[in-house]
Amino acid sequence: MTSERVGSFTLSxxxxxxKDSTRREFMRVACLGGTAVLLPxxxxxxxxxxxxxITGPPSNEVVIDLDTDTGVLNYAYALEQLEAAFYSQVVSGxxxxxxxxxxxxxxxxxxxxxxxxxxxxxxxxxxxxxPNLAVNFSSVNFRDRVSILQTAKAxxxxxxxxYNGAGKLLKDLNNLGVAGKIVSVEARHAAVIRDFxxxxxxxxxxxxxxxxxxxxxxxYDPGQVLEGTAHFVTTPIRLVx
Amino acid sequence: MIELQTTxxxxxPTVSRRDAIKGTAALGASALAGIRIAAxxxxxxxxxxxxxxxxxxxxxxxLNFALTLEYLEDEFYRTGLASSVAxxxxxxxxxxxxxxxxxxxxxxxVLQATIRALAGTAVAKPTxxxxxxxxxxxxxxxxxxxxxxxxxxxxTGVRAYxxxxxxxxxxxxxxxAALQIHSVEARHAAQIRRLxxQKGWITNADRGTLPAGTQAVYAGEDNTTHAxxxxxxxxxxxxxxxxxxxxxxxxxxxxxxxxxxxxxxx
Numbered sequence: 001m002t003s004e005r006v007g008s009f010t011l012s013x014x015x016x017x018x019k020d021s022t023r024r025e026f027m028r029v030a031c032l033g034g035t036a037v038l039l040p041x042x043x044x045x046x047x048x049x050x051x052x053x054i055t056g057p058p059s060n061e062v063v064i065d066l067d068t069d070t071g072v073l074n075y076a077y078a079l080e081q082l083e084a085a086f087y088s089q090v091v092s093g094x095x096x097x098x099x100x101x102x103x104x105x106x107x108x109x110x111x112x113x114x115x116x117x118x119x120x121x122x123x124x125x126x127x128x129x130x131p132n133l134a135v136n137f138s139s140v141n142f143r144d145r146v147s148i149l150q151t152a153k154a155x156x157x158x159x160x161x162x163y164n165g166a167g168k169l170l171k172d173l174n175n176l177g178v179a180g181k182i183v184s185v186e187a188r189h190a191a192v193i194r195d196f197x198x199x200x201x202x203x204x205x206x207x208x209x210x211x212x213x214x215x216x217x218x219x220y221d222p223g224q225v226l227e228g229t230a231h232f233v234t235t236p237i238r239l240v241x
Numbered sequence: 242m243i244e245l246q247t248t249x250x251x252x253x254p255t256v257s258r259r260d261a262i263k264g265t266a267a268l269g270a271s272a273l274a275g276i277r278i279a280a281x282x283x284x285x286x287x288x289x290x291x292x293x294x295x296x297x298x299x300x301x302x303x304l305n306f307a308l309t310l311e312y313l314e315d316e317f318y319r320t321g322l323a324s325s326v327a328x329x330x331x332x333x334x335x336x337x338x339x340x341x342x343x344x345x346x347x348x349x350x351v352l353q354a355t356i357r358a359l360a361g362t363a364v365a366k367p368t369x370x371x372x373x374x375x376x377x378x379x380x381x382x383x384x385x386x387x388x389x390x391x392x393x394x395x396x397t398g399v400r401a402y403x404x405x406x407x408x409x410x411x412x413x414x415x416x417x418a419a420l421q422i423h424s425v426e427a428r429h430a431a432q433i434r435r436l437x438x439q440k441g442w443i444t445n446a447d448r449g450t451l452p453a454g455t456q457a458v459y460a461g462e463d464n465t466t467h468a469x470x471x472x473x474x475x476x477x478x479x480x481x482x483x484x485x486x487x488x489x490x491x492x493x494x495x496x497x498x499x500x501x502x503x504x505x506x507x
Contacts, residue, residue, distance in 0.1 A: 185442060
C-alpha cells in the first residue's frame with residue numbers, strides 16, 4: 001500500500017489508522033476540522049472520549065484503485081452517481097423548488113444527461129463497477145432555488161475539474177475518448193447553471209474557475225475532488241494507487 | 242496550411258502515477274475556489290513522455306493546429322468588439338463576448354508558450370476572412386450573423402480539442418492543458434448558444450437556427466455508440482435518444498476541422 005498524504009497527517013500505511021496511537025492523533029486533528037477526509041465514517045468517534053470504537057475498515061467501504069483505468073472510471077462513476085441522485089431529487093421536488101419553468105426544463109435535461117452518464121459508465125464497467133453509493137443531501141434546501149442552483153454549480157464545476165484532472169491517469173485512449181465526450185457536456189451544464197445564478201454576467205466562464213491569464217479551467221486530483229464532495233456521500237470511499 | 246515543425250525526439254523522465262495523486266491540506270467549505278493546477282503548463286510540458294509514444298514533433302503539430310484555431314477565435318472576437326456590431330450587443334451579449342475574447346487571447350499565449358517549451362516553433366497567425374469568402378458579408382455589422390459564426394466556432398473548437406486529446410496523451414502536462422482549454426470552449430459554446438435562443442447542448446446532429454453551410458460542424462453529433470457500446474437504450478427513462486445524443490459531445494478529426502475553417506482562412 002502506498003503513502004497517501006492527508007493534510008499534515010501522513011499515513012505511512014492506511015492500516016495504521018486502526019492502531020490506537022495513530023488513530024487518536026488522526027481523530028484529534030480531524031475533530032478540529034483541519035484534515036481532509038477520505039473516510040467519512042471516521043467522524044463517528046468524535047467526542048470527549050475519542051475512542052470511537054473503530055476496530056477496522058468499515059464493511060461497506062468502497063475501494064477505488066486509481067492505478068487502473070477501471071478505478072479511474074469508477075471514480076467518474078461515483079461522481080455521476082452523485083449528480084444523478086442530486087438532480088433526480090431536484091426534479092422530484094420541482095413543485096416546491098421555486099425554480100422557473102425555463103430552469104425546470106434545463107434541469108430536467110441535465111438530470112437526463114447525468115442518469116445517462118451514470119448508466120453508461122455502469123455499462124462500461126459491468127462487473128467491475130463499485131456499488132451504489134449512499135448519498136446525503138441534507139445540506140441542500142430543495143425548497144430554495146438558490147440552494148439548488150449553487151449545489152448544482154458546485155457539482156458541475158467539480159465534475160469538470162475531476163474529468164480534467166483524471167485524463168492523465170487513463171492508460172487506454174478509448175477510455176480517454178469516453179471521458180472527453182462527457183466532460184464537455186458537464187462544462188456546458190456548468191455554464192448554464194452559472195448563468196441561471198447570475199444571468200447575463202461573465203459567470204458562465206467566470207474568473208473564479210478559469211484563470212484569466214491562461215484561460216485554463218479547473219483540473220483537480222481525485223483526492224481533492226472527493227474531499228470536496230465527501231459531505232454528500234455516506235459510503236466510505238478509499239482511494240488507492 | 243499548418244507547418245509541422247520537426248525537432249529531435251526527447252525522452253523525459255516519467256512522473257509516477259502516485260505523485261500525480263496527492264491529497265491536499267485541509268479544505269473548508271469554499272475549499273475548491275481558487276485552487277488550481279499550474280496556470281501555464283510550461284513546467285508540466287516536460288513532465289512525462291514515454292519513449293515510443295507520440296513524438297514531440299507530432300505533439301507540436303497538434304499544438305500548432307490548436308493554435309491556429311485560437312488565432313481564429315481570438316481575432317474574431319477582438320474584431321467584433323471593435324466593429325459596429327458591438328454597439329448592437331445587449332449587456333449580456335457584451336459580457337459574454339468580452340469574457341470569451343479574454344480567454345481566447347490567453348489560449349493563444351498558452352499554446353505559444355507550450356510549443357516553445359517543447360523547443361518547437363509556433364505557427365504564425367494566418368490572414369483570416371471572417372466573411373468566409375462572402376458567405377457571411379455582414380459578420381461584423383449584423384448581430385445575428387456574428388453570433389451564428391461565434392456558435393459555429395465554439396462548437397467546432399470543442400470537437401477539435403476532443404479529437405486531439407488522444408494525440409497528446411503521452412505528455413501528461415500537455416494533455417491536461419488541452420483538457421482545461423477544451424472545457425472552457427464548451428462553456429463558451431453553451432453561453433453563445435443560449436444567447437441565440439438555443440439549448441446549451443447539441444441535440445442529435447441539429448444545427449438549429451444556424452445557416453445550412455454550418456452543418457459540417459454538427460455532423461456525427463447524433464452518434465450513440467460510445468466505447469463500442471450502444472448507449473441509445475440508456476435514454477429509456479431519461480429523455481430518450483435525443484437526450485443520449487445531448488449527453489455526449491463527439492470529436493472531429495483534424496482534417497474535418499480544417500475543412501470547416503478553411504473558408505475563413507484567406
